[in-house]
Amino acid sequence: MELEQRTRELREQLNYHIYRYNVLSDPIITDAEYDRLYHELRQLEEEHPELITLDSPTQRAGSDLSEDFPKIQHPVSVLSLANAFSVEDLRSWEERNQRLLPADTDLDYVLEPKLDGLTVVITYENGILTKAATRGNGEVGDDVTANIKTVRTIPLRIPVHRDKGPAPERVSVRGEVLFFKKDFEALNQRQEAEGLPLYVNARNTASGTLKQKDSRITASRPLSAFIYDVLDSVGLKLDTQQEMLDFLQDMGFHIPPQSNYYPTLSDIIQQLPTRESLRDSLDYEIDGLVIKVNNLHLANELGVVGKDPRGAIAYKFPAQEASTKLIGVTVNIGRTGKITPTAQLEPVFISGVTVVNASLHNYDLIASLDIRLGDTVIVKRSGDVIPYVIGPVTGSRTGSETPITPPEFCPFSGDPIIQPEGAVDYYCPNPRCPERVFRKVEFFVSRGAMDIEGMGPQTVKTLIEKGIITDEGDIFYLTPEPLLELEKFAQKKVDNLLASIEAAKHRPLAQLITSLGIDGVGGTIAELLASEFQSIDELISTSEAVKQAAVAFRNAASPLIEAAENPGANQLLADTQRNIERLRNPLIELVPRYRDGQEIGSRLQRLLKSLEAYGALDELVAPLQAMIRAAQPLIRIEGLGPILVHNIVDWFADDFNQGIIAKMKQAGVNMEAEARTLSSNKLEGMTFVLTGTLPSMTREEASALIENHGGKVTGSVSKKTSYVLVGDSPGSKATKAAQLGVPTISENDLKAMVGV
Ligand SMILES: [Zn+2]
Structure with missing residues (x-):
């Protein structure tokens, strides 16, 4: 009777939490707590099948279906996995399986990482990718074929190497789409450089990216995928899980690294501590391991219970999330003056460590996540990353929580805090703070x-x-x-x-530039600057020239801005407002658009149409052109976004900073680029533009090769471009080259030109 009561409680609790999570998007318990409740219910039901009811959460699997996509019916059910949290759970899983099989059946296993991504099902017909769907509800999924095709690690045709063929008549594979940690970081750096909000959760971002209606957006974000299962096939015979992985690898799929065979469950159990300790050093997030019965015929014979196959189980690592109370917020001021709020937490134990501080990202994100002082918050800690607050548990609010706002004055220097136009962050503006x-x-x-x-x-x-x-x-x-x-x-x-x-005093120029601590300018950007500019003096004079041109532009634009903002027009149209913003930030908003310098007049007219009534747009053309010319040495550097260009100009054109530079120069600090010794001058006088992915080198390597032989690399194609180096999936630059009659070459052509 007690058991019946407990299962009912668990059912009700779980259904409530599923509702909070899926419908309200407002969970009040962590994933780990949910897993524990689910696991308890699961075990009770397994021991007492008579207690299973139709409304039990164990009888359904989650769904990621959305209304925006056509649906695809999966060839077979896409099953979920039962969870194990301990070695005992694994042992009893094996014992149960052995009871279901003929006596003395030996079971061997394959151990795979449990990837924290988004499940997809991809179908190939005669080797061609024809369909891709999300897991959906396990029976039908969202059609994401166009988006999946933008993921570089997923082959569009199998086998990738002809000699491994032929491909089966039809095969549907299952895999996981995710962000590599470094790609997710890079994505956030890009967001930051563009002044856009940061992404907090890699898995959710991967899911959001895959479900973009515009596949160009998906393509612009570096998703990856691992494929680990053949769901269904015609013309393919596989006997073991190991053969399946070999087959997938032969076809050219990226299979999860460290997927290994073990003859017994004990061998696997021995592996668990090592695998867990390696978790944080992996390039991608995993939240456990998957143990699969190797013999596919036996796995099939074991069948399915609920939505879970008996032949496989997920061993979950201890949670990296926990909930605790947010008891305070401290304010840190960085070298650029940027203010970062840090959460003070009631001590909480997360995967082996007591956490008392966590990142709160920035004030905009605090506001958009509605995190309040006194809230119970969910904190995540993984690897070397500073623990961070995922969000508040709004369901446990008492009403005494207070909003978190940025300070009005710098706690160290007393200066009023500012938020620069269009910026996400707040700053102390005083360089002597x-x-x-x-x-x-x-x-x-x-x-x-x-x-x-x-x-x-x-x-x-x-x-x-x-x-x-x-x-x-x-x-x-x-x-x-x-x-x-x-x-x-x-x-x-x-x-x-x-x-x-x-x-x-004798460090290379790039190292000096890095050391200056310019917002967004790390080692890579500093290298780019040091290869384009011969000295700090050159950087200063370019920045001064841009600043002067910007002043001239502002003078030309201000009558127009004033007229548009006159008191009579207090209800400005959004369009007009937006165009005024553009005039206020020409270096970020206008220069990048017109960097090719062509037909600026008519294009500007189109862009700023709503301002036409307030003044002569023609008068902006000359100062804008002057700005583009002045900024040329910066904007032609590939990889340097407008915000970075703005930060660099701002820094080097600043009197205070120039004073520091002068002091260092006076003391004999090296301010010059080292003379580069060229491998040859075979490419002297030639200008190259790169587009697409090259077969065997990165763009940086190709640029270095060109420069080492005396050539130059620029960002955009013009009539002056000597060659466009074209790789896989080239962008509009290849089209532009064709229009202008600029010859295109391949990586091999380039190598032949320089003789490597
Ligand atoms: Zn200050």
């Missing part, structure tokens, strides 16, 4: 930046507090005397520090 100076110098001397040994954060702090340095330029003027007076600074230590400062 002691906290900003500290963060800046701390970064400047760090490894990967100027790499000055013996200057830890505490030393930096003391030097600033004692007024010995006021910015990073002062470091190069340090003398032994004031240092010797510092605590724990003996002669030897002072000598070492000064030697290390002396060495830092």
Whole structure:
């Protein structure tokens, strides 16, 4: 009787949580807590099948169907997996299976990672990809064929290598679409560089990306996929899971790495601790392991219980999420003045570590997730990433929670906090703010930046507090005397520090640029700048020229802006408002659009149509052209987005920053690019444009090869372009080349030209 009561409770609770999760999108328990309840119900039902009711959550699988897509019927049911949380669970799974099979049947297994992605079913007919669908409700899924075709790791035709063929008449495979950690990071860096909100959850973002109505958006985001199962086929005979994986690999699918065969369950159990400890070092998120009976005939014989096949089980790792209370928010000021809020939490134990602080991202995201002080929040911790708040558990609010707003004044310098137009973040605008100076110098001397040994954060702090340095330029003027007076600074230590400062004067240009701490300019961007500009002076003069042109543009545009914003027109149309924004930020909004410098007049007229009534748009053309010309050295660098160009110009055209640079230059810090020794001058005078994916080298490698032989690489095709180097799935640049009659070449052609 008690059991019946407990199963009823569990059913009700789970159904309620499913409703909160799926219908309200507002879960009040973590996934792990849900899994525990589900598992308990599952076990009770297995031991007492008479307690299973039709409304039990175990009798249905989740659904990801949406109304926006046509549906595809799966060839067979796409099943889910039962979960195991312990070694005992695994042992009893094997025992149950053995009871169902003839006595003395030996079971062997394949162990695979349990990928944290989105399940897809892809069908190939005579080797051609014809259909792709999401899992949906397990019977029908959303048709995402066009979007799946944009995922580079999914072959459009199998086998990829002819000698592995032929492909079966028809085969439907199952796999998981996901973001590699580095790709997800890069996606967020791009969002950040463009001033757009960050994505919090890789899995949800992957799902959202795959369900874009416009497959160009899907294509622009670096999704990956692993394929691990043959669901159904015609003309294919497989006896074991291992053969299946071999088949998939032969066809050219990306199968999950570390999918291995083990003769017994004990062998697998021995593997569990190692596999779990490797979890964070993998390139992709996994939330457990999948153990499959290797013999497909036996697996088939074992059949299905509910929606789960008996022949496979998911071993779940301990949760990386937990809920706790948000008891405070601290404000940190970074070197650029950017304010980052950090959550103070009631201590909570997550996968082996007690967490008391977590990232709250930024204030816009706090507002959009509606996180409030005093909320119970869900916190995630995975790998080396700083733990972060996923969102609030709004169901457990008491009414005493308070909204979290950015501070009005900088807690360190007292300056009013600003939010630059169009920016997500808030800033302390004062470059002399002691906290900003500290963060800046701390970064400047760090490894990967100027790499000055013996200057830890505490030393930096003391030097600033004692007024010995006021910015990073002062470091190069340090003398032994004031240092010797510092605590724990003996002669030897002072000598070492000064030697290390002396060495830092000779760092390569790119390293110096990195050290300046310009918002968004890390090592890669610094390398790009150092290969385009010969010196810091060149960067300054380009930035000054752009700034001057921007001032001229602003002068030309301001009568127009004023007229459009006159008091009579207090109800501005959205379109007009948007166009005024464009005029206010020409470097970000207009320059990138017209960088080719062609037909600016008529294109500007079309873009700013709603402003026509307020003044002469023609007058903007000349100053805009001047701006584009001035910015050319920056905007032609591929990989440098408009926001970065803006940040770079802002930094180098700034008087305060120029003062620091002058100080360093005076002290003998290297400000020049090293003369490059070329491998040959075979490509001298030639200009190349790259498009598409090259077969055996990255774009960076191809650019380096071209530059090493005296050639130049630019971002856009013009009549002056000598060659367009075309790879797989080229963009509009290849079309442009054809229009302008610019010859196109392949990677092999390029190699032949330089003789490698
Ligand atoms: Zn401040």
